[in-house]
Amino acid sequence: MSRPFDICVIGGGGHVGLPLAVAFADQGLRVVIYDINQAVLDLINTGKMPFLEEGCEPILRNVIGKTLFTGSSPDLVAQAKYVVVLIGTPVDEHLNPTFGQMHKCLEDIQQYLDNDQIVVLRSTVAPGVTRKVDTLLKKRHPGIRVTFCPERILEGKAMEELQNLPQIVSGFDRDAVVEVSDLFRKLTPEIIVISPDEAELAKLFTNSWRYIQFATANQFYMIAEELGLDFYNIYDAMTRNYPRTKGFPRPGFAAGPCLFKDTMQLSASSEYRFFLGHSAMLVNEGLPDFIIKLAKRERDLAGLTVGILGMAFKAESDDGRESLSFKLRKLLQIEADEVLCTDEYIQRPDFLPVEEVIRRSDILFIGAPHHRYRHLSFGDKPVMDVWNMLKKQGLDSSISGEAGL
Ligand SMILES: NC(=O)c1ccc[n+]([C@@H]2O[C@H](COP(=O)([O-])OP(=O)(O)OC[C@H]3O[C@@H](n4cnc5c(N)ncnc54)[C@H](O)[C@@H]3O)[C@@H](O)[C@H]2O)c1
Incomplete structure (x- = not known):
């Protein structure tokens, strides 16, 4: 059957769907984005990225209207051989994986699919979901083929x-x-083939492992600081020219849209016996409280104005999803008189320019170590800087603020 497009990316207006659609379109494949967020599609159609993604916008400008197209109507999925699914897969308020959003999406597109198509599930999913999708779609289209490519x-x-x-x-x-x-060889030379059950775990293990690594660094930071020792002196001694600690992460907020929820997805599907994952969650989510405790050692926050620099979940990002800076803000709102927030990349009516936040605050907290903050003057104001963005010269150049995906 001849179709106008090679690939339809469902959720192609999102953080990972859009770069993928752009990358395929850049290879000359005919790609259509199907997304329910019309406002985002309108922006994409003008050649503008709805979020920061290094190097993506110039390519988007080149391909939009030539090999890349967008639309918000589900019948678009009928027009491509490969249907890539990249919608969000959040956990619910009880930290259980949710299949509802995915289920609704698949139900909505079912009538437009046919037996000759290949579905490429690419969202991060809980174990068993690929098989569930396969079963669901085959009820109506016995010939359809489902793959999972995280x-x-x-x-x-x-x-x-x-x-x-x-x-x-x-x-x-x-x-x-x-x-x-x-299809993927058009983007990258190395392909690893495993079973869907294995692939689901490969993705979840990777994110959980990263989350646990960050928790280890954060726990050590808390132990050292609790004892009144400078963690970064210890970190330097541990890691400098010592191969066994190569890659040991620095402490910082381990947050963002993936690590926490994927660790919880894995936990829920291992009958809640993923003790390491839960411990990591307690440590990482406890870091904002710990930093406030450190600040309160120096001075009582009651009656003070405090400022948070960096509300994104990591440095040089405009993504505020699941950022621990917002948790820090909530906790500080209980302790302090006023909490002022700023970010280099996120524009919100309740955020202020960084200079104003520094000027008006009695004490400052680094939420995300955006590069520019390293070059600002804080005078003699105390700065709570878990990232060590300002302190140790020797480590400055290697600060990445990358504790998230
Ligand atoms: N963000 C990352 O760095 C990252 C990395 C690897 C994997 N992932 C995984 O990729 C998936 C998507 O994450 P994201 O960060 O891109 O999410 P996102 O929220 O940025 O994007 C999802 C997109 O799907 C659209 N959408 C939702 N329901 C839809 C529907 N029924 N039909 C059509 N479009 C619909 C939304 O409008 C949105 O544009 C998740 O499973 C996530 O875990 C994310």
């Missing part, structure tokens, strides 16, 4: 990493796996 890029580095990271490909049908491998 997205593993670091937000902000998608355009580079889509070309450099190996792509995991899995599926229930051998020919579909071959076809989808060939």
